Amino acid sequence: MNSFETRRPVIVGVDRSEASHWAVRWASDEAAGRGRPLHLLHAQEWPTGGPEAETDHRLAIGLRAAGDALLDTARLLATERHPKLEITPRLVEGRPVRVLREAADEAAQLVLGIRRLTEPHSALPIGSKGASLVGHLSCPIALVPEPPDDISGPGPVVVGVDGSEASRAAIGFAFEDASLVGADVLAVEVRRPAEATQPDLVEESLVDLSESLAGWQEKYPDIRVRREVLTGSPAPMLAAVATRARCLVIGSRGLGGFRGLLFGSTGRALVHRCTVPLVIVPNGNQA
Numbered sequence: 001m002n003s004f005e006t007r008r009p010v011i012v013g014v015d016r017s018e019a020s021h022w023a024v025r026w027a028s029d030e031a032a033g034r035g036r037p038l039h040l041l042h043a044q045e046w047p048t049g050g051p052e053a054e055t056d057h058r059l060a061i062g063l064r065a066a067g068d069a070l071l072d073t074a075r076l077l078a079t080e081r082h083p084k085l086e087i088t089p090r091l092v093e094g095r096p097v098r099v100l101r102e103a104a105d106e107a108a109q110l111v112l113g114i115r116r117l118t119e120p121h122s123a124l125p126i127g128s129k130g131a132s133l134v135g136h137l138s139c140p141i142a143l144v145p146e147p148p149d150d151i152s153g154p155g156p157v158v159v160g161v162d163g164s165e166a167s168r169a170a171i172g173f174a175f176e177d178a179s180l181v182g183a184d185v186l187a188v189e190v191r192r193p194a195e196a197t198q199p200d201l202v203e204e205s206l207v208d209l210s211e212s213l214a215g216w217q218e219k220y221p222d223i224r225v226r227r228e229v230l231t232g233s234p235a236p237m238l239a240a241v242a243t244r245a246r247c248l249v250i251g252s253r254g255l256g257g258f259r260g261l262l263f264g265s266t267g268r269a270l271v272h273r274c275t276v277p278l279v280i281v282p283n284g285n286q287a
Contacts (some may be wrong), residue, residue, distance in 0.1 A: 007140075008108035009039040014074045014102055019113030021077060025145045026277055028078035028085060030142075032243040033180035036108055037086040040074045042067045043099035044091065061082070068089045097133065111142045111188065140173055140260040140281045142247070143271060155276075156184040156226070157250040158242040160234070161212050166251025166283040168212065173281045174249040175216045175223060183246050184224045187213055190234045205229040239273035247277040 012027035159174035
């Protein structure tokens with residue numbers, strides 16, 4: 001890995017929401033643990049394309065000052081957690097989706113806060129257009145909700161496994177993340193209900209899991225690894241097993257049980273149901 005790759009920052013989107021604060025916490029922990037710089041990114045969008053009149057220029061000054069204040073608050077939050085962390089605030093004009101997409105090209109990880117909602121629709125903080133980010137980034141994206149009140153200490157890193165290239169990338173991310181905090185890894189394969197009648201389903205799935213995990217266990221011998229085979233719909237099953245996890249890690253383009261997981265109603269259900277950070281790792285990502 002060259003010096004450019006090792007210096008890729010963790011980038012976190014900063015806005016006025018409470019969810020943004022939790023995203024900054026996650027991002028600063030990830031940056032510090034992985035020895036990477038942290039970039040705090042706030043995108044400002046003009047409704048009509050940009051300031052034109054003198055009054056617009058005065059308004060622009062006020063908006064930029066408000067954006068700088070948000071970044072200052074985020075910087076203080078990250079510094080309190082990791083005083084020696086290299087932090088760069090970035091105020092960028094443009095549509096949030098475009099700004100985040102372009103920033104992801106240079107990131108080791110992109111982090112966004114999400115709201116926990118009571119209705120089963122998209123919880124992405126940048127609205128329905130945010131779906132265009134998932135599955136189309138060159139780096140992992142972490143969607144971070146406000147954590148439940150009753151969680152204490154690092155739970156396991158849960159990773160969805162389906163034998164695809166994308167899930168192999170997710171496994172690598174999960175092992176590295178677990179090593180940063182001394183957590184266990186829980187590898188989960190979800191089989192569809194229609195497969196439940198197949199003989200030796202669990203045994204075959206456990207063999208598949210062992211083959212997928214081989215090599216990573218040798219690379220991280222101190223990490224305790226557990227395996228679990230579940231039957232049901234992938235999104236609710238994964239969300240349920242990850243209820244007390246440090247995070248849930250999945251690949252973005254699975255070819256097996258997670259095909260299309262992050263596109264359409266199943267993906268929206270997972271984002272809505274997941275009460276812990278959801279990390280989506282693209283195919284080809286190197287942890």
